[in-house]
Amino acid sequence: MTLTNTAPPAAAxxxxxxxxxxxxxxxxxxxxAIIRVGLGVLMDYGNGESYYLATARDLHLSYFDQPPLFLWIGWAMVHLTGSDDPAIIRLPFIALFAGTTWVLFTLTRRLFSAEAGFHAALLLNISAVFTISVGGWFQPDGPLMLFWLLTAWILARLLLEPAEGARAWGWWLLAGLCLGLTLLSKYHAVFLIAGAGLFVLTRAEQRRWLLHPAPYAALMLALLIASPVLVWNAQNDWISxxxxxxxxxxxxxxxxxWLLRxxxxxxxWLLPWVWLPMIWVFVRALARGPGTPRxxxxxCLAVGPVAFFTVVALWAPLGFHFHWQAxxxxxxxxxxxxxxxxGLDRRPRLAKTWLTGSVxxxxxxxxxxxxxxATNWIARVVPLDKDPTLEALEWRxxxxxxxxxxxxxxxxxFAAAVHWVEGGKVDSAVGGALPVVVLSNxxxxxxxxxxxxxxxxWDMLLMGAGRRLKDPTARFAQSFDSLERIDTYTLRRGGDVVVTDIQAWLGRGFSTRHEIRFDGADPDSYFGDGWGAFSPDAKGRAIxxxxATLRIDVEPRVGYGRLDVRARSVSGQQTLTVTWRGRPVGRLVLPDDGAAVALEATLPGVRRVGHHQVDLTLIPERPGVVVETVVLEPVRTGSP
Structure with missing residues (x-):
């Protein structure tokens, strides 16, 4: 076949x-890359990055909500450089995206043309989610995109330009290596496996691979490389x-x-001038089907994450995770x-306007x-009720x-926060000098x-925004001998005070094995839903x-054994059912004379890792129940 040279003349x-x-x-x-390094100097960590940095200070086989590869990179950077500055920690991720751009160019060149490869790379780098978030932030998407593309490049070599014998084995094992690194980056890698399988199943000449041992050997190699994720999850109740x-x-x-959102x-996230034509080529390729193999x-490799996370948004509260389709x-x-x-060949004026305008x-x-x-200038020109860029303002x-x-x-x-987002902010304030925990569910x-x-x-340095801490003296009174406020801090940007209510508290004499006792005089922060108005003179609290729910802060590794509940009815005889984390643990029969009755129950001893807050729910037969006391005693002989 003779290829026609469509390149424009030198003058054009x-x-x-x-x-x-x-x-x-x-x-x-x-x-x-130079631009991203500059942004890395100007921009502090976002919420996710600071949380990940707090996590990366300790080296583990894997982690709760992500596989470990990017966190291993963060850990290595902190320990090799001695710095947690974002401009330093982000450098490997900027380099990873440079590799991603080059591999995208070479893949597109292999499938179509070098000109198409350059424009694919250009469009990638003017898409917001890729050029800013994936391209320059400390996140799992950095290694994910590179190793995803490398795996796709090798699969294209195998499935579109078949190699036989020993050469096929070599390519498949290399694909397994890259797939394993993709699995170590993010769980999205399963869509890569599914996409390759879909292509093989829908193309008759590819189905021979279903009987070939090399693809299965590649999968085994990938699982071996990703085995730290499996081992860690097996050790932690498969919680991730x-x-x-x-x-x-x-x-x-x-x-x-939610689907519309x-x-x-x-x-x-992709920017409309990139997303709209991308959807057009996607739909057109879908309509053509397997008849155009490239x-x-x-x-096949794209449809999984795009379709799955879009459709799931119809019922699942995915929030603003629009990058999951990336x-x-x-x-x-x-x-x-x-x-x-x-377009540059056939409609040059339109294509140039689109590309130049997009850039x-x-x-x-x-x-x-x-x-x-860097300067906070927009807030001076147009007062902002809520500035989302303040997420990129650390407490360093x-x-x-x-x-x-x-x-x-x-x-x-130890240092502590009451929300995982602020856990990262607290870590940026203490800079690794203290371990950071989050005391929440x-x-x-x-x-x-x-x-x-x-x-x-131990003592605890508790930090947080006032809107989240609310009343820490009440919330943590039973966990410390004393809790005192140290100071309230402000943060500036461009000379302007932009955050005014960061509180710091010092708790002394921490204990996880405290007896939890409620007598109705506890403040609202201890109570969940369904309780009557608080009165300091009342003996107990009405449902x-x-x-009604009591939300109790407990350390998940500490077992609680005996539960005592004392209640009375002011509306005749009735029953009161008590549940612990949704499981019934006992029932009181409250007499019609208003006398208080006590329930003694033994609680289930197994709780999932990470749950610092437990729900104790009390369900009356009808209105008129007053709960006088709830006492929860820890197991003194060791944790479950």
Whole structure:
């Protein structure tokens, strides 16, 4: 077959039609890497990054909500450089994305043309989620995208340009190696396996691989490389798989507005001028089906994450995780690059306007946001009720203040937050000088930084925004001998005070094995839903709903054995059912004379790792029950 040279004549060339697409791609990589390094200096960690850095200070086989590869990289950078500065920690991830851009170019060149490869790389680097988040932040997506693409490159070599005999074995084992590293990066790798399987099943000439041992050997090699994830999960009740899997099956009913939010969010993250033509080439390739093998190969690898996380958003509360579809969109950039290359040949004015405008607008967005993050100028021009860029404002500026107070050199002291997001912020304030824990029902990775059963008698530096801490003296009174407020700090950006309510408290004499006792005089922060109004003179507290909940903070490694509940009825004889984490543990029969009755029950001893908050629910037969006391005693002979 004779290929027609469609390259424009030298006089008509521009930066969009380079003479040497490979060299132009390398220049693109260099320029964008320099920009990302600059942004790394200007921008502090976002919420996710600071949380991941707090996690990465301790080396583990794997971690609660992500596989370990990117956290191993973060751990290595902290220990090799002695720095936790974002400009330093992000460097490997900027380098990883440089590799991602180059592999995308070579994959697209192999499938279509060098010109298409350059434009695929260009469009990747003007897509917000890729050029900013994936390309420059300390997140699992950095290694994920590189090893995903490397695996796809090898699969394209195997499935579209078949090799026989020993050569096929070599390529398959190399695919297994890269797939294993993808599995070590993020659980999304399962979609890569499914996509390759879909391509093999839908192309008759590829089904021979179903009977060939090499693909299965590659899978075994990948699982061996990813075995730290399996070992860690086996040691921790498979909690990571349960957490991530549960997010997609959790349902609150069909919510069309969530689906719409997901679609709009994906378009925003990719930027509309990239997402809309990308959806066009995606739908067109889907419609053509397996008859166009190169297009179909890309579609098979893309459809899993794009379709799954979009459809699941119809019922699952995925929030604003619009980047979860990103590995699928990554596989559509070769198709988009071909569209751009063909457009420059057939409709050059329209294509140049699209590409030039996209680059210009993306650059403008980056300049505006980057300069605002550095100087806070937008807030001076247009007052903001809520500035989402404040997430990229760490508490590192408080480190000197805490050190001056002598809080970072205290022996037998840990730092704490009450929310996993603020756990990362607290870590940035203490800078690794103290272990950081999260005292809530959702500590995530930070449930594994310190075994609190070994911290009996320690002191605690508690930090958090006032809106989250609320009343720490009441909430933690039973866990410490004393709790005193140290100070309230502010944070500045560009000379402006932008955060005003970061509180620091010092708790002395921590204990996980405290007796938990409620007598109705406890403040609202101890109570969940369904309780009547608080009165300091009342003997007990009324249940004012079909059921009432006590949310009790307990260390998950500490067992609680005996439960005593004392209650009375003011509306005649009735029963009161008591449940512990949803499991019935006893029932009281309350007499009609209003006398108080006590229940003594033994609690189940097994709880999942990481649950620092337990629900004790009391369900009356009808209104009119007053709960006088609840006493919860720890097991004194050791943790379960």
């Amino acid at each position: 060339r521009s930066w969009l039609t380079p003479r040497d697409p490979a060299r132009a791609t390398l220049a693109l990589i260099a320029i964008t 798989f349960a957490f991530q899997g549960g997010r997609s099956v959790e349902s609150v009913g069909i919510r069309p507005e 997901s679609v709009i969010g994906q378009m925003t 297009d179909w190969f890309l579609v 590995p699928g969109y990554l596989m559509l950039f070769p198709l988009l690059g071909r569209l751009a290359a063909d 210009a607008v993306t650059a403008l967005v980056i300049v505006v946001l980057g300069s605002h993050i 500026a408080l480190r000197d203040d805490l050190r001056a107070e002598g809080l970072l050199e205290r022996p037998n002291t 959702d500590p995530r990775n930070l449930a594994f930084t310190l075994d609190l059963t070994r911290a009996e008698g 004012a709903a079909p059921q």
